[in-house]
Amino acid sequence: MKVTLERAALLKSLGHVHRVVERRNTIPILSNEAAASTTLPAHTLYDIVRKLPDGAQVSLEAMGDGGQLQLRSGRSRFTLQTLPDGDFPDLATGEFSHEFMLAPADLKKLIDKTQFAISNEETRYYLNGIFLHSMEEGGETVLRAVATDGHRLARVEIACPKGAAGVPGVIVPRKAVTETQKLVEGLSEDVKVELSTTKIRLTFGDVVLTSKLIDGTFPDYMRVIPAGNDKRLIVDRAPFAAAVDRVSTISSDRGRAVKLAIADGRMTLSVTNPESGSAQEELDVDYDSAPLDIGFNARYLLDIMEQLDSDTALFKLADPGSPTLAQDREGASALYVLMPMRV
Template structure:
């Protein structure tokens, strides 16, 4: 095996796959990348047995072959080389040589046959979606995933396919984020729900660039695969049933507050400085054309903010975890947002004033 290419051209696909490789691993070969050269193309594969990333790039002076190379060492070497360097990588027995200018490195390799492959995805549905649309779906929802919750099905992101719409939904039991995008064509299988684990979602977020390129999503019984011209991402799915999230979205929350998103976000951030560090509670009072925000802590310190708002609401006071509110506002894009409220004991629905395709539900907090 041998190939040669510019440092910058090699660094991008290398950075894509190296994040998947676990720093702690049970199999020594999992610390390595599977590197293959075939028909003038280099493919590099990294996996932790849950998530797999395959990156492809055309190379010069190719000699077909395959080997495994220590992932982080190769990445650190290539990253540390001078800009514009020409990198040549070749295999000699059980060692791999990396050369660039006057620099030369020799790395230990392991046989390519030892490298584990994820099971083949037996796709039951195939969906085409633009990269920009999928990136937006993840950005607006992934932050609400649970972390190490005993309800393991919450430690991931729901992909809900229904007719010609793809919805992404995340919840940790205290708040919920939902975003949807229209598909050009409905999947042949109709409706389908899958849960992608947290690490898979995070790697997919790193990978997506927000271009107008079309991605192909393949949904299998136990895997999801995302294909782009230069990279293939595969993740195992969480085997579980996601809760009925539509039952959580408030119905009849008829008290609407329309407010400038950035003004509200800044006021909440200031008030949060003096909120209780443990509960992060803020009190939101709705008055005619005004939103009053207050916070206090055990040291008897207090913050008060007033924000102009379009309210149409009688007096109403409700407590929230300020972090959940701030993250919901941060995931929206519109200039004005609408908070739909019912009473002090009911969840609030937060959405853009002009759009329903991204919605956030935040449970109330007793103060």
């Protein structure tokens, strides 16, 4: 086997594939990428090509039966260990029960507005991804994405694309979500999505991403979305986010709780830290319910504010110990639930 190609073309392809390879892997073949009739260490190959000069020609040539491949470029020579391509897993095999097309903007929306809430807790592995499914809502079929870490929940939906009705509930792992987020950036053509109960395959032009799904049961998220929160609070989103950011400067690393004291069209944000002092700021808000003091993790509040598109944010509250709902406006396609903190 011998192949010669231009550095930029090789680097572009390696840039897509090397990110899905774990640097630490107990199964050596999974640290390699398939190339012609052999496999190569993905990160090593990427780093070599990345460091070659622009416009360089790269030659790859197998060296007999010794399990090695030589990479040549100009006066540079590298000898890399290979592994048999027959050991490389083939995720592309098998049937996909559902196939549909998604506009890049819709796919980006489903991911961007939910991925921040994916859990990092490995013991609850079923929360380590985005739950994707179709369902009936208000007489219409929607495609819905949900993520939660137990402290906050993000849910967004779009009109169900043709072919996506009846899609089974699947959990797309964080790694696949992250790569999809990068691949869809700047894309103009629709993305082909294929799903089964165990795998997802996305086609972005000439790039195909195939991933196993998380084998687990996503919790019944509908049970944690409050339906009876009757205290409506409307804030100007940017000033509110800036105020949260300012007062949280005084927070300790152990808990970034900010207290919101809401009454008579006024909100007082405050943080008290015995080790460093206190902070307080007032904002005018739209609120005419009974006075309420409630605390939230400042970072979580800011994450949600970053996802909202309008100039205002609508909060629906109940009491200091119950989950709060946040949206752009009533009936918005994106919805967020935030658990309060004691303050």
